Amino acid sequence: xxxxxxxxxxxxxxxxxxxxxxxxxxxxxxxxxxxxxxxxxxxxxxxxxxxxxxxxxxxxxxxxxxxxxxxxxxxxxxxxxxxxxxxxxxxxxxxxxxxxxxxxxxxxxxxxxxxxxxxxxxxxxxxxxxxxxxxxxxxxxxxxxxxxxxxxxxxxxxxxxxxxxxxxxxxxxxxxxxxxxxxxxxxxxxxxxxxxxxxxxxxxxxxxxxxxxxxxxxxxxxxxxxxxxxxxxxx
Numbered sequence: 001x002x003x004x005x006x007x008x009x010x011x012x013x014x015x016x017x018x019x020x021x022x023x024x025x026x027x028x029x030x031x032x033x034x035x036x037x038x039x040x041x042x043x044x045x046x047x048x049x050x051x052x053x054x055x056x057x058x059x060x061x062x063x064x065x066x067x068x069x070x071x072x073x074x075x076x077x078x079x080x081x082x083x084x085x086x087x088x089x090x091x092x093x094x095x096x097x098x099x100x101x102x103x104x105x106x107x108x109x110x111x112x113x114x115x116x117x118x119x120x121x122x123x124x125x126x127x128x129x130x131x132x133x134x135x136x137x138x139x140x141x142x143x144x145x146x147x148x149x150x151x152x153x154x155x156x157x158x159x160x161x162x163x164x165x166x167x168x169x170x171x172x173x174x175x176x177x178x179x180x181x182x183x184x185x186x187x188x189x190x191x192x193x194x195x196x197x198x199x200x201x202x203x204x205x206x207x208x209x210x211x212x213x214x215x216x217x218x219x220x221x222x223x224x225x226x227x228x229x230x231x232x233x234x235x
Contacts, residue, residue, distance in 0.1 A: 060097025094132025143174025185213025
């Protein structure tokens, strides 16, 4: 029996690869680890390589000419830094070559249903990211929010001018679920990107999330996903 996800345009290995942000955010990652991930991304034609800010220059240089984008994180993984610090970090990342930036929201504000604070935080980072010619993905950390809070955070991201909403950091418990992706897609509409990240380890995981509305998959298990295997471990 063929599932809905098997019929997706992106269900071929190459099609799935084009969704994947190949990710290495572990603090103990070495230069050799980062360069290995870049080589893998170039070989498999992943969409981007996502790393901590300290590695952006290395990744941008390693990926030059491959067509794979350089992605960095901001306010990661807690989101609990002042907005001006996130802005400074975002500017630095784009100056170093980041073409996409994934920021963590003020999670406490989302839990308090404080939309004004969320919009202010996200819009300031969006302005800096867009000024640097990059796209902004907004991590709402779904595992720490109820559905009302998730909807509010997504609405704030839209209002603030973000390019994507994203489920999770992968570092604060939980991860991407089909239900959360569907809720996020219904909230932001058809035009904004939705990135599913955290705990995506198999081809079927990825296909189910794409079927639910994800337009990007963040994973450290990109090779296993493309090859139809299963990987273990964290983000």
